[in-house]
Amino acid sequence: MIAQILIHMFLGCAVSSTVLYAMGSRGNANALKVARGIFSALALILLASSTILITLILSHDFRYTYVQSYSSADLPTHLLIASFYSGQEGSFLLWTLLVAGIGVILAPYARRFGYEGAAMSFYSLILVFLGLLLVAKNPFAYVWQTYAADGIQETFVPEKGRGLNPLLHNAWITIHPPILFTGFASMSVSFVFAMAGLVKREYHRWIDVALPWTLAATGILGFGIMLGGFWAYETLGWGGFWGWDPVENSSLIPWLVSVALVHTMLVQKRTRGLVKTNMVLAVAAFVMVLYSTFLTRSGVLGDTSVHSFVDPGKFAFWILLAFMVTFVAIGVYLVVIRSRDMNIAREDFTPTTREFMLAIGSALIMASAVLVTIGTSWPVLLEIIGQPKVAVATTFYDNVHLILVPLVFVVNGLSLLLQWRSSPLAVIRRRLAVAAVATAACTAVTVVLGVHKPEMIVLAAAAWFSLVINAQHMWSFITKSAAMLGAYVSHLGFALLMFGVIATSGYTVVHHAVLPQGVPTAVGDYTLTFAGKEQVEKQFRDREKFRYAVSIARGSDSTTVFPVLYYSDFNQRQSAFLEPGIRWGMIRDLYISPKATEMEDVYKKTTVQRGASIKMPFDTTITLQLERFSMPTTEEPAPDGRMRMSALVQVESFGVRADSILRVPTRISQTSTGMAFDPEWTAIPGTQWGIGLVKIVRDNENVDQSTADFVFRDMGKPLPTPKETFTVEFSEKPLIGLVWIGVVTMVAGFAFSIARYARQAAQRSTLLVSTESPHSGQQTIKANTANLHPNES
Amino acid sequence: MLRLIIVSAAVVVVPIGIYVASKYGTMEEVTFERARVTAASSTESEQAPKALIPVTIILTAEQSGTGMIVAKDSEGKEFNLSFTGSEPTKPLLSGTSVRFVGHVHDGPNPYFHATQVYE
Numbered sequence: 001m002i003a004q005i006l007i008h009m010f011l012g013c014a015v016s017s018t019v020l021y022a023m024g025s026r027g028n029a030n031a032l033k034v035a036r037g038i039f040s041a042l043a044l045i046l047l048a049s050s051t052i053l054i055t056l057i058l059s060h061d062f063r064y065t066y067v068q069s070y071s072s073a074d075l076p077t078h079l080l081i082a083s084f085y086s087g088q089e090g091s092f093l094l095w096t097l098l099v100a101g102i103g104v105i106l107a108p109y110a111r112r113f114g115y116e117g118a119a120m121s122f123y124s125l126i127l128v129f130l131g132l133l134l135v136a137k138n139p140f141a142y143v144w145q146t147y148a149a150d151g152i153q154e155t156f157v158p159e160k161g162r163g164l165n166p167l168l169h170n171a172w173i174t175i176h177p178p179i180l181f182t183g184f185a186s187m188s189v190s191f192v193f194a195m196a197g198l199v200k201r202e203y204h205r206w207i208d209v210a211l212p213w214t215l216a217a218t219g220i221l222g223f224g225i226m227l228g229g230f231w232a233y234e235t236l237g238w239g240g241f242w243g244w245d246p247v248e249n250s251s252l253i254p255w256l257v258s259v260a261l262v263h264t265m266l267v268q269k270r271t272r273g274l275v276k277t278n279m280v281l282a283v284a285a286f287v288m289v290l291y292s293t294f295l296t297r298s299g300v301l302g303d304t305s306v307h308s309f310v311d312p313g314k315f316a317f318w319i320l321l322a323f324m325v326t327f328v329a330i331g332v333y334l335v336v337i338r339s340r341d342m343n344i345a346r347e348d349f350t351p352t353t354r355e356f357m358l359a360i361g362s363a364l365i366m367a368s369a370v371l372v373t374i375g376t377s378w379p380v381l382l383e384i385i386g387q388p389k390v391a392v393a394t395t396f397y398d399n400v401h402l403i404l405v406p407l408v409f410v411v412n413g414l415s416l417l418l419q420w421r422s423s424p425l426a427v428i429r430r431r432l433a434v435a436a437v438a439t440a441a442c443t444a445v446t447v448v449l450g451v452h453k454p455e456m457i458v459l460a461a462a463a464w465f466s467l468v469i470n471a472q473h474m475w476s477f478i479t480k481s482a483a484m485l486g487a488y489v490s491h492l493g494f495a496l497l498m499f500g501v502i503a504t505s506g507y508t509v510v511h512h513a514v515l516p517q518g519v520p521t522a523v524g525d526y527t528l529t530f531a532g533k534e535q536v537e538k539q540f541r542d543r544e545k546f547r548y549a550v551s552i553a554r555g556s557d558s559t560t561v562f563p564v565l566y567y568s569d570f571n572q573r574q575s576a577f578l579e580p581g582i583r584w585g586m587i588r589d590l591y592i593s594p595k596a597t598e599m600e601d602v603y604k605k606t607t608v609q610r611g612a613s614i615k616m617p618f619d620t621t622i623t624l625q626l627e628r629f630s631m632p633t634t635e636e637p638a639p640d641g642r643m644r645m646s647a648l649v650q651v652e653s654f655g656v657r658a659d660s661i662l663r664v665p666t667r668i669s670q671t672s673t674g675m676a677f678d679p680e681w682t683a684i685p686g687t688q689w690g691i692g693l694v695k696i697v698r699d700n701e702n703v704d705q706s707t708a709d710f711v712f713r714d715m716g717k718p719l720p721t722p723k724e725t726f727t728v729e730f731s732e733k734p735l736i737g738l739v740w741i742g743v744v745t746m747v748a749g750f751a752f753s754i755a756r757y758a759r760q761a762a763q764r765s766t767l768l769v770s771t772e773s774p775h776s777g778q779q780t781i782k783a784n785t786a787n788l789h790p791n792e793s
Numbered sequence: 794m795l796r797l798i799i800v801s802a803a804v805v806v807v808p809i810g811i812y813v814a815s816k817y818g819t820m821e822e823v824t825f826e827r828a829r830v831t832a833a834s835s836t837e838s839e840q841a842p843k844a845l846i847p848v849t850i851i852l853t854a855e856q857s858g859t860g861m862i863v864a865k866d867s868e869g870k871e872f873n874l875s876f877t878g879s880e881p882t883k884p885l886l887s888g889t890s891v892r893f894v895g896h897v898h899d900g901p902n903p904y905f906h907a908t909q910v911y912e
Contacts, residue, residue, distance in 0.1 A: 348794060348795060348796065349794075349795050350794075351794065356795055359795050359799070360795075360798065360799075363798070363799050363802055363803075367802065367806045370806055370807060370810060371806070371810045371813075371814075374807070374810040374811055374814050375810075375814055375817075375818075378814050378818045379818075381811075382818070386911070387911070388820055388845050388892065388894045388909055388911055389894070389909055390818055390819065390820045390843065390894070391818065392814050392817040392818035393817040393818070395817060396813065396814055396816075396817035396818065399813075400810070400813065
C-alpha cells in the first residue's frame with residue numbers, strides 16, 4: 001500500500017517540479033529553489049519505491065501480482081534482482097528511476113550553463129508521463145486487485161511465483177537491460193537542452209552544453225544494443241546477432257537518429273550552420289525513443305514480433321500515445337515559432353567541404369532510420385488500411401542497407417579528406433588518389449581471401465575506403481592529441497563491424513545434422529559426435545535441463561561444446577528452450593544450435609485392440625488377450641504421485657488359460673503432446689518374459705475400439721538403455737569476432753569524444769560562471785574557443 | 794545545394810521506402826495444403842511461416858465440440874482451425890467467409906492456428 005502511495009506521490013512531485021521549473025525559467029528564483037527540492041524528493045521516492053519492489057521480490061511476497069508473475073522462490077539472487085525489470089511494469093519503473101537519477105546529475109550541470117529552469121521543466125514533464133505509466137501499469141498491484149473480476153479475495157496469497165522465463169536465466173539479463181534503459185533515459189537530455197535553447201533563443205550555445213550528453217547517450221545505447229546482440233548469439237541460440245525484430249529495431253532507430261545528430265551538432269559547432277536541422281534531429285531522437293516504446297509496448301504489433309510486450313491495456317495505450325504526441329507537439333511548436341530567428345545565420349555549404357559531406361552522411365543515416373521505421377511500423381500501417389498484419393521480411397532491411405551502408409562509408413571517407421569551409425582541389429585529388437590506391441589494394445586482398453559476391457565486394461571496398469582514411473587520421477593525431485581520436489576510433493570500429501557482417505552474413509556455412517548417440521557423423525569438413533547428456537541446474541523444479549556433449553573434430557584438432565535443450569513447465573512444455581554450444585575462434589566460430597532430440601525405441605511395440613488376442617513375440621506358445629482396462633479411480637496412484645491405469649490381460653500358455661487375470665500397470669503423466677506412459681514391468685507368470693504397457697488409446701464412443709501398445713523383454717537381463725538422437729544445426733561463422741571487436745571499438749571512440757567535449761563544456765561553464773551577466777557569456781565563450789586546439793570544435 | 798539534395802532525398806525516401814516495404818511485407822492467399830507444404834519446407838529453427846487462408850466456416854468451435862473451428866478453404870478442403878486472436882467485430886458463424894492469418898501445426902492431426910481474422 002505504501003508503495004502505491006509513493007507512486008502517486010512521485011507523480012505529484014513530477015507535476016509540481018514541471019510547473020515550478022517552468023516558473024523558475026521565467027526568473028522566479030524561489031520557484032526554482034522549491035523545484036530543486038521537489039526534484040530531489042521525487043528521485044528519493046523512486047529510489048524508495050524501487051527498494052520496496054526489490055525487497056518484495058527478494059522476500060517472495062507473492063501477494064503482489066508483479067512479484068508472483070516474474071519471480072519464484074527457487075531463483076538465485078541475481079535473477080531475482082533481474083525480475084525487477086523483466087515485466088512491463090518493472091521495466092517502466094527502471095526507466096523512470098534512471099531518468100530521475102540522470103536528472104539529479106543533470107540539474108546542477110544545467111544550472112552551470114543557465115539552462116536549469118527551462119531544461120528541467122521539460123525533463124520533469126517526461127517524468128510526469130512516466131509517472132502516469134507507472135500509475136497505469138503499477139508494479140505494486142495486489143493479486144486480489146488485478147484479478148478482482150475473477151472473484152479473488154483479499155486474503156488470497158498465491159503459494160508460488162510463476163518464475164522468470166527460463167530464456168532469461170543467465171548473466172546477460174543483469175547487464176543488458178539496465179544499460180539499454182540507461183541509453184534510453186539519457187536520450188532525453190539532448191532533447192531538453194534543444195527545447196531550452198529554443199525557449200531561451202540560444203540556438204548555438206545549447207550545442208556545447210548538450211554534445212557530451214548526446215555522445216554519452218549514443219555510446220551507451222550503442223553498447224546496450226551490442227550486448228543484446230551478443231546475448232542473442234551466445235545464449236539464446238538464435239544463430240545470429242541481429243534479427244531485425246521490432247524490439248531490436250526499437251533501440252536501433254533512436255540510436256541512428258542520435259548518430260546523425262552527433263555529426264550535425266559537430267557541423268554547427270564548427271560552422272554555425274544546420275541550426276534548424278539540429279533542433280529537428282534532437283526532437284526526432286527523443287520522439288523515436290517514445291515511438292519505439294509505443295510500438296513495442298502498446299500491443300499494436302501483435303504477434304509480428306517474437307519478443308514485444310503484450311497488450312498493456314487501454315489506459316496505458318493512450319498514455320503511451322499521449323506521451324509521444326505531446327513531445328512531438330512541443331518540439332514542432334517550438335521549432336516553428338522560432339523558425340525565423342534560427343535563419344539569421346543561415347549559410348549554404350559548398351560540396352567540397354567537410355561540413356557538406358557530414359550533412360550528407362547524416363542524411364544517409366537518417367534515411368536508414370526512416371527505412372527501419374517504415375519496416376518496423378509495417379504491420380501497423382497494414383492494419384490501418386485494413387490489411388492482414390504482416391511484418392516485412394528481414395531481407396527488406398538487408399537489401400536497403402546494402403545500398404545505404406556503402407554510401408555512408410564513402411561519404412565518411414570523403415568528409416575526412418575534405419577540410420572545413422573550403423578544400424583546394426589539388427589537395428583533394430592528392431588525398432583521394434592515395435586513399436583510392438590503398439582501397440583498391442585492400443579490396444583485391446579481400447577478393448583473394450574469398451569474398452566474391454558483387455554486393456559484398458562493393459560493401460568491403462567502401463568499408464576499406466573509410467578504414468584507410470580513418471587509420472591515416474588516427475596515425476597523424478595519435479602523437480599530437482589522443483583526445484582527438486574519438487571519431488576516427490568509432491569509424492574504424494564501424495568498418496571492422498561491417499567486415500564481420502560481410503564475413504558472417506555472406507559466408508556462414510550451415511549444415512543440418514542428425515547425431516545418433518556415440519556415432520561419429522561427418523558434417524561438412526568436420527566429424528561431430530554426440531557423446532551423451534548431463535542434467536544441470538537441478539534446483540529448478542519446472543524443468544529437467546540437459547546439456548548435450550558434442551565433440552567437433554577435424555584432423556587432429558578436436559573440441560567439445562555443450563548445447564542445451566530442455567522443456568519447462570513455464571510454457572507448459574509447448575516448445576523447447578535452446579542454448580547453443582560455441583567453439584570460439586579468431587578465424588571462425590563453430591556454432592551448434594540444438595533443434596530436437598528423440599529417444600530410440602528399444603522395444604518393438606505390439607498394438608492390441610480390446611478383446612483381441614496376440615501371440616507373444618518372443619514365445620509364440622503364449623497367447624495374450626486384452627480383456628479390459630482398469631480406471632484410474634480404482635488404482636492407487638504411483639509413489640511419485642503419477643496417475644495409474646492397468647491393462648487386464650488373460651494369459652494362455654500351450655492353450656491353457658491362467659487362473660487369474662494379469663494386471664499390467666502403467667504410470668501416466670500429461671505433457672504438451674498428450675499423455676506420456678511409463679510402464680511398470682510385469683512378469684508373465686511361469687516364463688522369463690516381462691510385459692509393459694506403453695500406450696492406451698481410449699475410444700469413448702465405442703470402448704471395444706480402444707487399444708493398448710505393449711512391449712516385452714527378458715526379465716533376467718538388465719534394462720537396455722535407449723540411445724538418443726540429437727538433431728542440430730552446425731554452422732561455421734567466419735570472422736564473427738570482428739562484429740564484437742568493431743562495436744567495442746565504436747563505443748571506445750565515443751568514450752574518447754565524451755571526455756573531449758565534456759572537458760570543453762566544463763571550460764566554457766567556468767568562463768560563464770566567472771562572468772556576471774549571462775549576455776556577456778557569449779563573448780567570453782568566443783574568446784575561449786579561440787584558445788582551443790586548431791583542429792578542435 | 795545541400796538543402797535541395799536533402800529535401801529531395803527526404804521527399805523520395807519515404808514513398809520509395811513504403812513501395813519497397815510493400816514488396817517484402819505482403820502475404821499471398823494460400824490453401825491449407827499449400828500452407829502445410831510451406832511449413833514442412835521451412836527450417837526447424839523457425840516457427841512455421843505465416844499464411845493467409847481465405848475460408849468458409851463450416852462448424853463453429855462450439856458446434857464442432859472439439860473447441861476448434863472446422864473450415865473449408867478455396868479448394869474445398871476441410872481442416873481444423875484454432876483461433877486465438879482478439880474477438881472479431883462480426884461473429885464467426887457457420888457459413889461466414891473470412892481470411893485467417895496464422896500458421897500450420899503439422900503432425901498426425903494438423904490444424905491451423907490463426908491469430909488474426911479479416912473480412
